[in-house]
Amino acid sequence: MTVHIPSALRSYTGQKSEVEAEGRTVAEILSELDRRYPGLRFRIITEQDTIRAHIRIFVNDKQIQSLSATLRSDDHIHIVCALSGG
Amino acid sequence: MATEKGTASLKPAKGPVALLIGTRKGAFILRGDRARRTWKLSHPQFLGQIVHHVVLDPRDRRTMLMAARTGHLGPTVFRSTDQGKTWKEAKTPPAFPKAPDGQTGRVVDHVFWLTPGHASEPNAWYAGTSPQGLFRSDDGGVTWKPFSYINDDPQYREWMGTVQDGTPDGPKLHSIIVDPRDPRHLYFGMSGGGVHESVDGGKTFTTLLEGLDVVEGFDRSTPTVHDPHCVRLCPGNPDRLYQQNHCGIYRIDRPSKQWLRIGNNMPKRIGDVGFPMVVHPRDPETAWVFPMDGTGVWPRVSPGGKPAVYRTRNAGQTWARLNKNFPKSQAWWTVKRQAMTADAHEPVGLYFGTTSGEVWASRTGGANWTCLARHLPEIYSVEAAEL
Secondary structure, three states: OEEEEEEEHOOOOOOOOOOOOOOOOOHHHHHHHHOOOOOOOHEEEOOOEEEEOOOEEEEEEEEEOOOEOOOOOEEEEEEEEEOOOO | OOOOOOOOOOOOOOOOEEEEEEEOOEEEEEOOOOOOOOOEHHHHHHOOEEEEEEOOOOOOOOEEEEEEEEEOOOOOEEEOOOOOOOHHHHOOOOOOOOOOOOOOOOOEEEEEEEEEEEOOOOOOOOEEEEEOOEEEEEEOOOOEOOOOOOOOHHOOOOOOOOOOOOOOOOEEEEEEEEEEOOOOHHHHHOOOOEEEOOOOOOOOOOOOOOOOOOOOOOOOOOOOHOEEEEEEEEEEEEEEEEEEEEOEEEEEEOOOOOOOOEHHOOOOHHHHHEEOOOOOOOOOOOOEEOOOOOOOOOOOHHHHHOOOOOEEEHHHHHOOEEEOOOOOOOOOOOOEEEOOEEEOOOOOOEEEEOOOOOOEEEOOOOOEEEEEEOOOOOEEEEEEEEE
């Protein structure tokens, strides 16, 4: 499936805005991404396995709250940097 | 390195100095020559990252660690082994343990403080975080683990208080100090939570609070209400420490456990509130502070809009105002606790960065000052690195 990478994380993906990954859950996808792009996961997921405060993850157009959310092979995952700054 | 008691082996540095500057929008390196007259500012590194601390390892003079996060992304540590030319991210940045199911675990918001380990432990580093946590790396900052028992100890967790007990952007563990004579002798400070000491390499810690004032109406026997802003150990006499606290300036001479409020000797119209504390690299009688306005609603700016450094040369008995070349009025600066430092030259160079993005330097121990850089982002930390 396709994972859309926000600009803030593209230093990890070699500036790729989209990458392909396989997994049955969001957690598996993020583990796969972290294996290929070390450090990426901890920037968006806490040590308590929660999504960080200003990060949102959408599967297709639906925001997910849990990393255990299940996936289909044709899903599109969007990692989004939500409002924060100044 | 300090000898058992004295200063004989602490020779003045002669090499070029680089200022490692952490800001709200990235890191900068201001490289000086041997004379400390000519300075060149680097382009920003990690532009947009919130950088709380950048520190050179004095043991190899090549390794640098940087504590960073962004508004969106979680905390991490970047590591350079070529004096800041290239950087790699830590494999496992400081993080609290995963809590068992059904329990709420803590989350590191940002790494706030970095301290190189003892000279006899060449790859050891310590890190302090917000919320308060103490971490250690034994591989030069590549991997980090919780250090000591305090992060999960019920008593320490109580003393650390809640987010509401800490500084506005989160309670912080800071001022991690390693005694140059003994790697097992450690100090740290917590805002809030007080000053703590270990003599057994972190197996146990005890409070070091006697003599410290607290905000009126609170019980000074409660560590939670103590707010050390910055604690420094004198290289010239490791039994002497100075402290800038929320409630005054203090000195302690070990093995005494009693802090002495030397800030009472500051001019009353200035007071003795501030963030940074700077000690002389050789002379334990000499220290510097940068007072701020702690009256009323605590503006935390230079008193009266007239910035000044204050220096003691007699361990706090008297203080001298040093402000030559500073603006005479309408300069509403604050200098944060990691943003003022000294080099090891003779005469000592002093440096600080302001919340308004200026870097000031003195090659004369504070007698006169030059602005080295303007228009940087808000400065969180300045370290003088002897390259």
